[in-house]
Amino acid sequence: MDVEILSRIQFAFTVSFHYIYPPLSIGIGLMLVISEGMFLKTGIKDYEVLTRFWTKIFALTFGIGVATGIVMEFEFGTNWATYSRYVGDIFGSALAAEGIFAFALESSFLGILLFGWNKVSPRVHFISTLGVFLGSMFSAIWIVVANSWQQTPAGYHIVGEGLEARAEITDFWEMVFNPSSVERILHVWVGAFLAGAFLFISVHAYYLVRDRHQEVSKLGIKMGLIAATIFSFVQLFLGHLSADGVAKNQPAKLAAFEGHYHTENPADLYLFGWVDQQSKEVYGIKVPGGLSFLLHQNFDTKVKGLDAFDENNQPTQVNAIFQFYHLMVGIGMLLIGLSVIGSFLLWRKQLFDKKWLLWIFVFAVILPQLANQFGWFAAEMGRQPWVVYGLLRTSDALSKAVRAEQVLFSLIMFTFIYSLLFALFIYLLNKKIKHGPNDMELIDHRTHQKDINNFYSKD
Amino acid sequence: METFLGLDYPTLWYLVVGALFSGYGILDGFDLGAGAMHLFIKSDKNRRIALNAVGPVWDGNEVWLVIGGGTLFAGFPVFYATLFSAMYIPFMLFIWFIILRAISIEFRSKEEMKWWRSMWDVAYTISSAMIAFLLGVVLGNILQGIPLDENYEAIDPNLMMFLNPYSIIVGLTTLAMMMMHGAIYLTLKTEGKLFDHVVYMLEKCMIGFIIMYIIMSLFTLIFLPHLAERFKEYPELFVLPVMAVLSIANIPRLAKKKKYLQAFVFSSLTFSLLLIMVAIQLYPALLIATNDPANSITIYNAAASEKGLELMLTIAAIGTPLVLTYTFIVYKVFWGKVKLDEHSY
Numbered sequence: 073m074d075v076e077i078l079s080r081i082q083f084a085f086t087v088s089f090h091y092i093y094p095p096l097s098i099g100i101g102l103m104l105v106i107s108e109g110m111f112l113k114t115g116i117k118d119y120e121v122l123t124r125f126w127t128k129i130f131a132l133t134f135g136i137g138v139a140t141g142i143v144m145e146f147e148f149g150t151n152w153a154t155y156s157r158y159v160g161d162i163f164g165s166a167l168a169a170e171g172i173f174a175f176a177l178e179s180s181f182l183g184i185l186l187f188g189w190n191k192v193s194p195r196v197h198f199i200s201t202l203g204v205f206l207g208s209m210f211s212a213i214w215i216v217v218a219n220s221w222q223q224t225p226a227g228y229h230i231v232g233e234g235l236e237a238r239a240e241i242t243d244f245w246e247m248v249f250n251p252s253s254v255e256r257i258l259h260v261w262v263g264a265f266l267a268g269a270f271l272f273i274s275v276h277a278y279y280l281v282r283d284r285h286q287e288v289s290k291l292g293i294k295m296g297l298i299a300a301t302i303f304s305f306v307q308l309f310l311g312h313l314s315a316d317g318v319a320k321n322q323p324a325k326l327a328a329f330e331g332h333y334h335t336e337n338p339a340d341l342y343l344f345g346w347v348d349q350q351s352k353e354v355y356g357i358k359v360p361g362g363l364s365f366l367l368h369q370n371f372d373t374k375v376k377g378l379d380a381f382d383e384n385n386q387p388t389q390v391n392a393i394f395q396f397y398h399l400m401v402g403i404g405m406l407l408i409g410l411s412v413i414g415s416f417l418l419w420r421k422q423l424f425d426k427k428w429l430l431w432i433f434v435f436a437v438i439l440p441q442l443a444n445q446f447g448w449f450a451a452e453m454g455r456q457p458w459v460v461y462g463l464l465r466t467s468d469a470l471s472k473a474v475r476a477e478q479v480l481f482s483l484i485m486f487t488f489i490y491s492l493l494f495a496l497f498i499y500l501l502n503k504k505i506k507h508g509p510n511d512m513e514l515i516d517h518r519t520h521q522k523d524i525n526n527f528y529s530k531d
Numbered sequence: 532m533e534t535f536l537g538l539d540y541p542t543l544w545y546l547v548v549g550a551l552f553s554g555y556g557i558l559d560g561f562d563l564g565a566g567a568m569h570l571f572i573k574s575d576k577n578r579r580i581a582l583n584a585v586g587p588v589w590d591g592n593e594v595w596l597v598i599g600g601g602t603l604f605a606g607f608p609v610f611y612a613t614l615f616s617a618m619y620i621p622f623m624l625f626i627w628f629i630i631l632r633a634i635s636i637e638f639r640s641k642e643e644m645k646w647w648r649s650m651w652d653v654a655y656t657i658s659s660a661m662i663a664f665l666l667g668v669v670l671g672n673i674l675q676g677i678p679l680d681e682n683y684e685a686i687d688p689n690l691m692m693f694l695n696p697y698s699i700i701v702g703l704t705t706l707a708m709m710m711m712h713g714a715i716y717l718t719l720k721t722e723g724k725l726f727d728h729v730v731y732m733l734e735k736c737m738i739g740f741i742i743m744y745i746i747m748s749l750f751t752l753i754f755l756p757h758l759a760e761r762f763k764e765y766p767e768l769f770v771l772p773v774m775a776v777l778s779i780a781n782i783p784r785l786a787k788k789k790k791y792l793q794a795f796v797f798s799s800l801t802f803s804l805l806l807i808m809v810a811i812q813l814y815p816a817l818l819i820a821t822n823d824p825a826n827s828i829t830i831y832n833a834a835a836s837e838k839g840l841e842l843m844l845t846i847a848a849i850g851t852p853l854v855l856t857y858t859f860i861v862y863k864v865f866w867g868k869v870k871l872d873e874h875s876y
Contacts, residue, residue, distance in 0.1 A: 138593065148604065157609050188864055241836060
């Protein structure tokens with residue numbers, strides 16, 4: 073295998089692995105802010121038990137997220153040197169801004185969040201939790217801005233020719249608010265909220281079917297389901313907004329999402345199917361004119377197909393892109409269904425008797441994770457053969473000084489260390505869940521309660 | 532070229548990057564150093580205290596590496612690309628050890644079994660030491676320069692090129708320096724018998740560092756005399772090495788008087804002085820082409836655009852006070868000797 077394919081595999085592998093954790097940190101972070109905020113507001117102890125328990129799981133995901141995140145920053149230089157020279161002005165500044173404005177905030181206050189319970193007042197602790205959560209949200213902004221710039225470059229001009237060419241920034245705010253930034257940040261945020269909410273639901277559903285930590289878990293499920301219901305519907309809207317943006321800014325990618333080879337009207341929408349890349353046909357169940365309608369609110373508008381683009385400028389893995397995209401959308405629908413059923417039964421006070429549904433919720437934790445991964449696969453494969461859309465080809469972005477055996481060696485090492493890391497993560501997550509929030513109730517609350525009283529008497 | 536306070540933007544950014552790496556060396560330096568001596572601390576309880584001395588802050592310290600890397604990428608993308616791709620293997624090893632270290636800190640105390648804890652203790656010590664060593668190795672290679680072609684690409688970098696005598700000496704010196712720095716930090720966080728043991732380790736570390744520093748200086752003067760040229764050109768700059776030597780000599784003096792906080796200040800100062808000397812010697816080069824000086828990477832041919840640098844200087848001007856404030860708050864909250872509680876590692 074050559075350097076290009078090995079480096080692509082390595083980047084895809086390391087970034088996908090990394091992407092398990094930051095969405096969980098953002099999602100759990102949101103739940104922590106809510107539960108700790110509710111505890112401060114109401115003084116109900118169950119909220120504190122939840123906060124303390126989930127802080128431990130948060131620590132696990134955050135730690136692995138940081139360690140695996142540094143990898144990508146280095147890989148830009150080690151494996152994608154030509155790319156780094158090309159985008160340094162833009163990508164580099166977004167990365168530096170992420171470090172200064174986001175990562176510093178979250179990592180600094182993480183120490184207080186985890187170890188500061190007995191060192192600071194509840195109010196300061198809550199502010200630290202909020203700081204960590206906001207930091208992780210800001211992180212997502214800058215990283216998605218950098219990626220969105222690769223999808224829809226803006227606020228730059230090109231200096232130099234051929235492989236000497238470089239993108240230089242001309243307008244910072246145009247770069248930040250490039251045509252796809254906002255909708256993609258929102259889409260990623262809400263994807264992360266769903267990952268956190270479903271993990272919350274899953275763990276507490278598990279306790280309920282096992283008859284453990286009943287009261288706390290009922291509260292946890294309620295919080296999780298409310299979040300899941302709100303955000304799964306919001307995601308439907310944001311997903312549509314993103315697809316609209318792709319149609320406008322990256323029509324070849326949209327055509328690949330839908331396996332839409334031939335520019336035609338009406339354009340059909342496949343619910344699921346199989347793309348035959350040889351014959352350029354899709355076999356499956358479709359809504360006639362559905363794609364035209366979704367994009368133009370009219371069943372008969374023409375939609376550009378892959379045939380509208382030069383052969384060399386189209387993504388090649390159309391079937392894979394089609395499948396990942398459709399799986400993401402399908403899982404999104406499933407999440408809406410599960411959230412609605414769960415909320416409805418909760419409202420009717422029947423949820424906790426339906427063990428079969430609780431079991432489904434236990435395993436549903438995997439769904440938002442898959443949707444997040446598949447969404448990124450579709451977005452990144454759909455951008456090919458460009459690493460910077462329309463400007464720099466992936467095959468030109470490599471490090472010239474690096475040889476295949478070096479990348480192969482590092483790829484093997486990453487596979488080894490990430491397998492170990494993942495096994496340990498699952499083992500410890502499982503252990504923390506088995507252990508449960510019970511021990512927390514044994515903590516002497518008197519000093520803490522005194523702090524809370526002081527806090528209220530001050531206001 | 533645009534200037535600010537008489538300095539052009541690439542020079543200003545060079546100072547920013549230098550300041551960040553200096554900050555990184557001081558902050559992560561002590562937790563890496565404390566990690567590297569972890570195995571020399573006996574008993575589980577003492578090891579937990581040592582681990583929890585860095586527990587609440589090591590993540591925040593690592594941020595300086597991430598920001599340092601980001602600023603290097605953003606400010607000097609040509610240098611970033613060339614250095615990282617030429618030094619592929621040391622940088623890969625570096626990140627594996629970063630990951631291994633994060634796991635060992637996070638996982639060590641999660642199980643009671645003796646073999647489990649010993650396993651992570653070994654992993655923590657080795658990874659901390661290797662990170663410190665590899666940082667020095669990369670620095671050693673930057674000081675020596677590498678062969679570069681006219682497009683500033685490394686010429687046929689082979690797998691083991693980075694491991695040469697000089698970079699190994701710089702690597703070991705960095706490790707010794709961080710261990711000394713880490714030992715001083717641990718004196719501030721421990722008490723009782725463990726404190727006495729840490730004081731004993733600090734003595735050994737100081738001797739080790741001073742020996743390594745002398746070897747490195749001699750090697751530099753004999754085999755790499757070009758690294759002292761700027762100092763010959765501007766004799767007034769000799770004040771810096773003199774200050775560095777005084778600063779180093781002050782550390783054992785203060786340690787003997789049990790003024791550990793002051794000793795920590797001086798070992799931090801030593802980090803900064805040594806990096807300032809490196810920066811002055813290299814400037815305006817970032818990576819010298821050993822085959823043909825005309826191919827060297829300088830801050831001018833490696834820099835991002837004027838507009839980009841101006842923008843990032845603005846970002847740094849807004850962000851740096853914020854980062855320093857967070858760092859200050861966190862250190863203030865965790866000031867004083869370590870007390871283990873139910874939240875500790």
